[in-house]
Amino acid sequence: MKIITWNINSVRLRLPLVLRLLEQEAPDVLCLQETKCPDDAFPGEAIREAGYPHQAIRGEKGYNGVAIIARQPLHDHRHLNWVGREDCRHQAVTLESGVDIHNFYIPAGGDVPDREANPKFDHKLRFLDELEAWSASQREAPAVLVGDLNIAPHEDDVWSHKQLLRIISHTPVETEGMAAIMQAGGWRDAVRDAIPHGKLYSWWSYRARDWDTADKGRRLDHIWVTPPLSKRVESASVLRQARGWEQPSDHAPVIAIIGD
DNA sequence: ATGGTAGGTCTCCTA
Numbered sequence: 001m002k003i004i005t006w007n008i009n010s011v012r013l014r015l016p017l018v019l020r021l022l023e024q025e026a027p028d029v030l031c032l033q034e035t036k037c038p039d040d041a042f043p044g045e046a047i048r049e050a051g052y053p054h055q056a057i058r059g060e061k062g063y064n065g066v067a068i069i070a071r072q073p074l075h076d077h078r079h080l081n082w083v084g085r086e087d088c089r090h091q092a093v094t095l096e097s098g099v100d101i102h103n104f105y106i107p108a109g110g111d112v113p114d115r116e117a118n119p120k121f122d123h124k125l126r127f128l129d130e131l132e133a134w135s136a137s138q139r140e141a142p143a144v145l146v147g148d149l150n151i152a153p154h155e156d157d158v159w160s161h162k163q164l165l166r167i168i169s170h171t172p173v174e175t176e177g178m179a180a181i182m183q184a185g186g187w188r189d190a191v192r193d194a195i196p197h198g199k200l201y202s203w204w205s206y207r208a209r210d211w212d213t214a215d216k217g218r219r220l221d222h223i224w225v226t227p228p229l230s231k232r233v234e235s236a237s238v239l240r241q242a243r244g245w246e247q248p249s250d251h252a253p254v255i256a257i258i259g260d
Numbered sequence: 261a262t263g264g265t266a267g268g269t270c271t272c273c274t275a
Contacts, residue, residue: 009275010267034275036268062268063275108275120274150275206265206275250266250275 001095001258002027005103005146005221006242007203007251011035011067015043017245021253022050025239028071029095033105033148035065042067058088066091066103066147074101080134083126097142097260099229104147106131109168121168124150128177135185138226144258145187145224148251151178154192156199157219169218187224190256194236202238203251212244223256232259 004027008014011032022030030052035042037059044055052069056077059065065088068074074093082089089105107127110120138145151174155161164170181187191200201217208214225233239253 013267034267063273110274207263209264 001029001097001099001260002255003029003031003101003144003146003223003258004239004253004255005031005033005148005223006253007033007105007148007221007249009034009036009249009251011037011065012041012043014247014249015046017242017247017249018043019046019050020245021239021242022047022052025253025255027255029101030069031091031101031103031146032067032069033065033103035059035067036062037065056091056093058091060088064088064105066105068093068101068103070095072096082130083123089127100138100141100143102143102145102147104131104145104149106148106150108150109174111168113166113168113171113173124168125173125177128174128181132177132181132184135181135187139184139186140228141226142228143226144190144229144256145185146222146254148220149178149222150220151175152201152218152220153178153189154219156197157201159199159201159216159218164218169220182224185224186227188227188230188233190223190225190233190258191219191236191238191254193230193233194256200238201240201252202254204243206250221251221254223254225258229258233257234259 109124115122204211
């Protein structure tokens with residue numbers, strides 16, 4: 001199974017890029033985040049015509065929004081509400097094989113890394129606490145967790161570890177929180193298991209003059225698997241070239257191949 | 261230390 005996760009930053013604006021990815025990479029399952037699109041406005045027909053008739057979508061107006069699209073049937077469409085909100089940050093399905101897919105969009109957390117002063121950072125940390133508690137219930141299931149987790153956990157997941165220690169996405173409270181979630185669920189980082197060494201990013205800010213040359217990226221997008229699937233990860237990659245496509249998302253697709 | 265860009269939407273919020 002080839003699975004791709006991509007923060008698309010408006011699925012309506014970037015529908016041509018979604019179709020290009022589907023044609024070029026032919027994933028079995030594509031998980032999108034930040035669709036920014038209510039369900040009745042989701043471009044499901046064009047995606048269906050591209051060979052992906054099975055769709056689990058959960059969007060809202062203007063913000064957030066997640067979607068899982070597939071060639072194969074998707075069962076038990078479901079979601080959880082996190083931190084007591086009904087924002088669209090999680091969608092789950094089960095494949096015919098019995099593998100659960102969880103697609104997450106974790107809050108970015110704002111600019112100030114102080115939960116007392118910044119309610120958005122507090123929201124993010126509470127989301128992480130809930131994920132840790134929930135993960136403990138997932139470790140026996142064959143499950144894949146993907147999404148824009150808005151945390152770059154390791155030194156090689158950011159362009160400068162030292163310069164980002166006080167920047168939200170790479171603060172110790174976040175990276176330690178992510179480690180606790182992984183410990184609780186027995187989650188394996190499929191991408192780092194496949195590519196253990198060297199700088200690897202999935203996001204580059206729109207604000208850089210030349211994102212490719214400056215290369216001040218962060219690895220915010222992840223694919224994890226539970227212990228029953230950990231031996232079946234065959235390869236993983238980041239489709240960096242998509243960051244250079246016409247009118248791109250600021251995130252690149254992250255890809256994993258998991259054996260049946 | 262600061263400002264830089266992008267998308268959605270109703271004037272500024274979020275990333």
